[in-house]
Amino acid sequence: MPFIITDPCIGTKDTACVDVCPVDCIHPKKDEPEFEQMTMLYIHPEECIDCGACVPACPVTAIYDSHDSTPASQKDLIEANNVYRNGDADAMAQAEALVKAYVEAHAELMAIDPKERQTHH
Numbered sequence: 001m002p003f004i005i006t007d008p009c010i011g012t013k014d015t016a017c018v019d020v021c022p023v024d025c026i027h028p029k030k031d032e033p034e035f036e037q038m039t040m041l042y043i044h045p046e047e048c049i050d051c052g053a054c055v056p057a058c059p060v061t062a063i064y065d066s067h068d069s070t071p072a073s074q075k076d077l078i079e080a081n082n083v084y085r086n087g088d089a090d091a092m093a094q095a096e097a098l099v100k101a102y103v104e105a106h107a108e109l110m111a112i113d114p115k116e117r118q119t120h121h
């Protein structure tokens with residue numbers, strides 16, 4: 001079961017997880033043209049090997065280790081991780097639409113500093 005990036009990544013997006021992922025399955029990376037336009041980063045669900053290296057690397061505790069452990073408040077972002085495919089314009093737009101809808105629906109969480117947001121999940 002793949003790991004999931006959730007909302008503390010929004011507004012942080014520092015790519016610390018990308019640097020430690022052994023299979024290069026977190027996108028977009030800083031040197032990819034899609035990086036600037038994306039609201040957050042995404043884990044490719046079929047390429048993730050569940051190694052766990054990204055979890056302690058994330059400075060804002062944005063990554064959960066399975067669908068089951070992802071809190072209910074973050075469930076919409078599971079689908080965003082599922083559909084995102086770097087370089088596929090339609091898939092990227094679909095993921096971003098899910099994230100934008102999530103942001104609009106969770107103004108109270110978005111108002112919290114990303115470093116503190118996970119404690120409110």
Ligand code: SF4
Pocket residue numbers: 003020021022023024025026043047048049050051052053054055
């Ligand atoms: S669990 Fe491992 S393989 Fe999966 S995204 Fe994190 S670092 Fe990459």
Ligand code: SF4
Pocket residue numbers: 005008009010012013014015016017018041057058059060061062063
């Ligand atoms: S380390 Fe955390 S905040 Fe940084 S890009 Fe990865 S998931 Fe987002």
